[in-house]
Amino acid sequence: MGQSSLKFGSGTRSVEELEDLAFELRSKLLHLCGTYEGAVHIGGDLSAADILTALYEYGLNVDPSDLSNPERDRFVLSKGHAAVCMYIAMAMRGFFSYEGIVETYGQLDSAYGMHPCKVQLPGVECSTGSLGHGMPLAVGMALSARGRGETHRVVSLVGDGETGEGSIWEAAMAARSNELGNLVVFVDRNRQLMTSFAEERVAFEPYPDKWAAFGWNVVTIDGHDMAQLVGAIDALPATDSTRPTVVICETVKGKGVDFMEHNLAWHAGSLGAADLERAMESLEASRGKNKNKESV
Amino acid sequence: MPVTFTFGEMLSARSVIGTTLAELGDDYDNLWVLTPDIGATLVEFRDKFPQRFVDVGLAEQVCVSIAAGLAYEGNIPVVSGMLPFLSMRALEQVRSDVCYPNLPVKIIGTHGGLVGNGGSTHYAVEDLALMCALTNMTVTSVGDPLMVGEIIRQSMTMAGPIYIRLAVGKKDKVLYEPGQHEIRIGKGIVAREGTDATIFTHGTVVAQALDAADALERDGRSVRVVDMFTLKPIDEELIIRCAAETGGRFVVVEDHLAYGGLASRIADVIADRGLHLTAFERLGIPQVYAGFGEDEQLRDKHGYGLEATIAATRRVIAATT
Numbered sequence: 229m230g231q232s233s234l235k236f237g238s239g240t241r242s243v244e245e246l247e248d249l250a251f252e253l254r255s256k257l258l259h260l261c262g263t264y265e266g267a268v269h270i271g272g273d274l275s276a277a278d279i280l281t282a283l284y285e286y287g288l289n290v291d292p293s294d295l296s297n298p299e300r301d302r303f304v305l306s307k308g309h310a311a312v313c314m315y316i317a318m319a320m321r322g323f324f325s326y327e328g329i330v331e332t333y334g335q336l337d338s339a340y341g342m343h344p345c346k347v348q349l350p351g352v353e354c355s356t357g358s359l360g361h362g363m364p365l366a367v368g369m370a371l372s373a374r375g376r377g378e379t380h381r382v383v384s385l386v387g388d389g390e391t392g393e394g395s396i397w398e399a400a401m402a403a404r405s406n407e408l409g410n411l412v413v414f415v416d417r418n419r420q421l422m423t424s425f426a427e428e429r430v431a432f433e434p435y436p437d438k439w440a441a442f443g444w445n446v447v448t449i450d451g452h453d454m455a456q457l458v459g460a461i462d463a464l465p466a467t468d469s470t471r472p473t474v475v476i477c478e479t480v481k482g483k484g485v486d487f488m489e490h491n492l493a494w495h496a497g498s499l500g501a502a503d504l505e506r507a508m509e510s511l512e513a514s515r516g517k518n519k520n521k522e523s524v
Numbered sequence: 525m526p527v528t529f530t531f532g533e534m535l536s537a538r539s540v541i542g543t544t545l546a547e548l549g550d551d552y553d554n555l556w557v558l559t560p561d562i563g564a565t566l567v568e569f570r571d572k573f574p575q576r577f578v579d580v581g582l583a584e585q586v587c588v589s590i591a592a593g594l595a596y597e598g599n600i601p602v603v604s605g606m607l608p609f610l611s612m613r614a615l616e617q618v619r620s621d622v623c624y625p626n627l628p629v630k631i632i633g634t635h636g637g638l639v640g641n642g643g644s645t646h647y648a649v650e651d652l653a654l655m656c657a658l659t660n661m662t663v664t665s666v667g668d669p670l671m672v673g674e675i676i677r678q679s680m681t682m683a684g685p686i687y688i689r690l691a692v693g694k695k696d697k698v699l700y701e702p703g704q705h706e707i708r709i710g711k712g713i714v715a716r717e718g719t720d721a722t723i724f725t726h727g728t729v730v731a732q733a734l735d736a737a738d739a740l741e742r743d744g745r746s747v748r749v750v751d752m753f754t755l756k757p758i759d760e761e762l763i764i765r766c767a768a769e770t771g772g773r774f775v776v777v778e779d780h781l782a783y784g785g786l787a788s789r790i791a792d793v794i795a796d797r798g799l800h801l802t803a804f805e806r807l808g809i810p811q812v813y814a815g816f817g818e819d820e821q822l823r824d825k826h827g828y829g830l831e832a833t834i835a836a837t838r839r840v841i842a843a844t845t
């Protein structure tokens with residue numbers, strides 16, 4: 229097997245293609261949020277949409293037709309409430325059908341629900357949802373890879389609010405203690421929790437310094453800038469290095485929909501038909517703005 | 525406070541928590557409210573008493589320990605959050621920091637049972653077993669939203685800790701006319717009289733048990749429903765009385781593991797007191813990870829929904845030994 233073609237970040241997509249895919253992911257998320265009756269964690273889905281696009285369409289070496297290949301990169305969604313964003317990103321990558329998600333989401337016996345379930349949905353690496361578990365699980369998986377001399381990466385997406393959990397910092401210490409350079413944590417730093425803004429109740433800052441103090445390799449980027457996401461992925465240190473890497477992605481909760489951005493009311497919710505239209509218009513407009521910015 | 529809700533109406537238990545705490549904050553200047561980022565319904569208290577409101581963010585363990593520290597200093601802390609995380613992530617903090625020194629910390633939260641469609645990480649299904657195992661802990665599970673306020677009020681003068689379990693707490697049926705029943709922690713409520721059998725239950729399933737009793741009444745059956753909202757200490761006297769008055773025919777139905785919750789509490793009383801029953805059935809969650817679905821669908825799927833309750837009650841009534 230051609231080892232070299234299996235490297236993390238071996239994606240062939242251009243930044244522009246990735247941006248289009250992220251737009252498609254957001255449109256699909258809004259569609260689900262507008263048609264499903266229950267609550268969707270749309271705020272944290274939209275903030276993570278670019279990161280998950282960059283991972284599934286560019287970074288992760290995964291093969292939807294070969295789920296148990298031991299050489300695959302492992303992805304653990306530690307902020308499990310963004311499950312639907314991961315499901316759709318995975319569907320777009322060919323893991324399952326988007327229609328299947330929309331038709332059964334949240335229903336009895338569906339594989340697709342509010343938090344990812346590995347048992348019901350092959351392709352998902354771990355069941356998560358209780359915050360503060362996924363990243364520690366990723367440490368264990370990275371440790372296994374290290375022990376077996378495997379060269380894949382273990383990647384986890386963590387919410388910044390989630391990093392209030394002590395278990396995250398226990399895991400951060402364990403990862404450094406075990407010199408897990410094959411572990412990469414993306415933090416969705418949208419500066420909102422469920423019911424408050426970061427810093428309002430919890431002093432996260434100086435945030436990058438906290439990770440650095442734990443001995444991690446710290447990278448801070450704009451988590452909505454696809455070129456920066458791709459750059460961060462390309463620049464990851466070798467998997468046999470000794471420092472785990474955290475990519476702190478500065479993001480906006482509700483990104484792309486003006487009335488959801490920076491709005492605590494949209495941690496989770498449901499859009500009616502009228503609001504879906506309004507949300508789509510706003511998403512289109514925000515894309516136009518970005519395109520203009522680029523061409524200037 | 526004027527009561528403006530009547531029987532059968534829907535009310536949010538969470539809003540009752542919010543208004544009750546805001547009210548009690550005036551009477552008790554040592555009342556503190558703490559939450560691990562589940563503070564949406566605590567805004568009234570937060571705005572009124574910002575110095576006595578603490579949102580620690582996503583950190584259930586330290587939330588409980590801080591509450592215990594406050595209680596050591598003579599304060600009355602209420603920790604409000606989601607029960608799967610408060611009862612399990614913070615279990616040792618509850619046990620060793622709160623229960624061991626018998627501190628007056630109140631733990632109140634939502635997502636007790638297969639409710640809310642969050643999937644297996646988000647259902648507290650073993651919480652009552654865990655909490656009942658803890659020395660000094662008083663354990664309650666409340667369905668009627670107005671009762672929640674009453675229980676919080678009564679708990680203010682308790683010396684030790686209390687656990688108050690709700691379902692989702694957004695839309696709950698008002699089961700009792702205010703004043704219809706005496707509500708006292710440690711005493712079960714006979715929600716409906718009957719002589720052929722007793723259904724024991726707690727929490728939101730009380731409404732389902734009442735519906736089952738109504739359905740059976742149409743068949744000429746007289747079924748008693750007991751809202752055993754306090755699981756610990758359990759109302760032994762009421763269990764003994766029901767055994768005598770309803771032919772020793774018991775059904776226990778609950779939104780909790782079938783083993784370890786109310787059914788087990790009652791079975792212990794039966795064994796310890798040497799009660800001779802005619803029939804005993806327990807309906808609850810089997811040891812499975814339940815998956816997704818609406819509350820009622822999950823109850824039906826796992827064998828403790830309305831139809832199953834009616835069928836079990838019929839069997840118990842028909843039993844001969």
Ligand SMILES: Cc1ncc(C[n+]2csc(CCOP(=O)(O)OP(=O)(O)O)c2C)c(N)n1
Binds near residue numbers: 360416
């Ligand atoms: C242990 C635990 N406590 C509470 C929750 C409920 N909860 C779900 S999302 C959330 C806020 C998460 O904030 P953050 O990690 O910043 O995620 P994001 O803002 O990106 O959605 C909370 C409190 C949970 N899922 N797990």
